[in-house]
Amino acid sequence: MAAYVELNRVSYRYPGATRTLKEIDLTIPAGESTAVFGASGSGKSTLAYLFNGLIPHFFGGLLEGTVVVAGNPTRNTMVSELFSHVGLVLQNTDAQLFNATVEDDVAFGLESLGYPAIDIRKRTHRISDALGITHLLHRSPETLSGGEKRLAAIATVLCLDPALLVLDEPFAGLDHRGTRIVSDLLRQIQRHGKNLILIEHRTKPFFTEADRCIIIDQGAVSFDGKPAEASGVLLDSHLMPRYPERSIRTRSRSDEPVLVIKDLSCRIEGRDVLNDISLSLTRGEAVAIVGENGAGKTTLIKHFNGLYQPTTGEVSFKGRCIRSLHPSARAVAVGVCFQNPNDQFFEADVRKEILAGPKRLGKYDRKWFEQICDTLCLHLLLDRSPYRLSEGEKRRVALASILVMRPEVLVLDEPTAGQDGRFKEILVHICGSISAMGTAMVVVTHDLDFARASADRWVVMHAGRIAGDGAPEEMRQKHLSILDNATDRPPRSVAGCV
């Protein structure tokens, strides 16, 4: 089969940085689908930027070797000439969808190519219809759900009918429903003979359907072969996490509840987001809150530390209404580590970042700080800028900045999002250590494997209510339809559009 992409002894260095890619040799025949895995910072996204000429034309830097795409050496071919052959879908859909409406975004590439207005309208509507997003065309991307954004982002490049589609972490932030919809779409695209290159941390979706699997380790290809042969390598390199067996801690009647939520309802902008939520947490308990996107999980945890006021009902910490506490006291009672660690960082180094809260409240405890740094392996990072850390390191620093306040309840919001298997294993261990200290742990997650490894109890949420509350296996079996979203409709056929 003719090669569509050829990389010949390719090495690359960003301006002012060390080599990110090292001596890569790769030939991708036409029509092949390839899954690319690697740890955070291994060079996966950098590899993606080679295919459409962003490297070297946009990033500069030092490119050695040759990259040829559809017969065009990318060193001599500008991005504006390559983008109709290679569609790149970025991980950040807020950056990918940069126009005021979805229709403007889908049409943008066609306008760049100078298509007449009538053809642009025809193609835009055809691809939107095929992907089931026609009803979204007049909406702002800001109003879309994660799965809708991902479909719209794919539509922005699919309408150009490129022969090669490169997707950087297409399943990031998606629940099972969103993951299934995107996987189904990719399978259809694959069946129509397009080249697909999927770059991911999450090994489960689409893995077995790919024709080929490549693993990147520290900028070099460490595995290149069939997916069936890759599983062992993925496990050995901890890209697929290996979780230890968990001995479930059951609640006893004598366990005093630390946090009690009673008959909580929340109405936001005229919409009932939460309805009649009641649950309690005891010391040392580890709970996972699971459910699809939009079920109300994040809204619920924002009530735990008093960020939100319930419309009805109450949240009490050790018998006192959480909202009656001063904001600084709430942070000591219930610590919440939100999904994006970058929302927290404002100091010059990690040490100051972690101690920002305690020093403001006059609660600095050196021994406790040292213990946190030991538990989270942060000693070597203390003098570094938090902005220059890897995603896993950032997550640990963000967690430390909450733990250092000594909360009695700790809530983690999607702690595994965008993280590789190695970090997930470390996080399970960290969660265990924190629970052993007597802190009640709550993890909000889509990752059911992680939820099973880190929690003794699952609270299943659906449409703003608690659908189930109990042991993980029992919840898994009882609420399969909620957790696996079995009732979804995949996109219609993309035949004729690809």
Place this chain on the structure above:
Amino acid sequence: MANLDPRTRLAFLAAAVGAVLVTRRPETLAAESLLLLGGVVLLKADRRLGHLRHLFGPMIALVFVTGLVFFDLQTALTLAARLFNLLAVSFVCFQTIDPEEMAGALQKLGIPFGLVFILSAGLRYVPLIGRKIRNILDAQQARGIDLRPRIKNISNFAALLTPLVVQAFVLSDELALAMESRGFGCKNRSSRRTYSLRPIDYILMGASLGGLCLLAWWERG
């Protein structure tokens, strides 16, 4: 109004802004205010304008107080009324012309695509920045950094501004990547929107220009 070419609606906007700026007499300003409020009611946008009172109100009050302190009551009232009219004109404009139409109209008028894109990207990302601000406030409050609007919390506002600015820079980098990957810099770019001026558009544009000139002459008299 919706059937008019967006360039015609832009011409109305320009004429309306010009009319507010050339008006000197208080009675004319008052008449303009009434006309604009009538327009808001006709568009059934009075509630939306009401929601903006927290934004518009302090601005108008500040201008009034400044005028009163440094000049006199009549000047203060004139300045406040003029500001209200300008804000009302822009409010009415955005109710009748959506951002994509405005971008298309500006392009048709020969404004370079890059400049037009700045306007539409700004409108796209303002709500996103608002969301980021809320996320940062929640994240910092969760670790005991008080960012409620109090005098004693002023020193804490670096905890809001720093992550916001950093994330804005990161987003702009990724945005540039996305734009380049979809041929932003291509020459001979086309547009999915087609506009054509009809005789009624020319008549109305002429009428708004004529009305502005008449008002300017009237005010000078």
